[in-house]
Amino acid sequence: MKRYLLLILAITTFISCNDDDDDYHDYHLEYTEVISADVPEEFEFGRTYRVEVTIELDDSCHFFYNQYDYFYEGTSRLIYPIVHIDDGIPCTPNIREVTFSIPVQALQTEPYIFKFYQGEDADGQDLFLTIEVPVV
Structure with missing residues (x-):
């Protein structure tokens, strides 16, 4: 019985280590x-409140998995949404908007200053949509 279990374990290990995966492709992550x-x-x-954030995905190779920094x-609170972008595969134009929410618990008495990432300027400096929310 022990040999049988070891044989099954060895076969399972061999099959799981097989890197002949046709669905594998490269990807990278970036702020959007x-x-x-x-x-x-x-x-x-x-x-506690929910802040609703809307981003735009450029094509069929862009995906959002509810990740953000x-x-x-x-x-201030700086929010950078993160998209997954498939590399090395054909993409089709498919512009779509995605909205996600961020939970925020008001634990300071000073106003919250939200800075939502909006790209970079010509000098490579981050640009933000800035919204101030007072606390009562």
């Missing part, structure tokens, strides 16, 4: 621009 953001007019201290910078 925010088109719009829907935030409450004000936050009540201690409550969320950085703290004093009272």
Whole structure:
């Protein structure tokens, strides 16, 4: 019985290590621009809110898997949505908008300053859609 289990384990290991995968392709991740953001007019201290963020995917090779970087910078929050882009395969034009939400719990008394990534300027500096939300 032990030999039988070892044989099954060896076969399973061999098959799982087979790298002859026709579906494999290269990809990379990059930040994408925010088109719009829907935030409450004000936050009540201690409550949790959902900030709705809309991005645009350029073609059939762009995918959004609800990934974003969320950085703290004093009272500011910098939001960078991340897209998955397939490389080395043909893409078709398929522009579409995707909206996702970010939970925000109001835990500071100062206004929140949201900075949503909107690309780079000619000098390579990040551009942002900036929205300030007071806390009451």
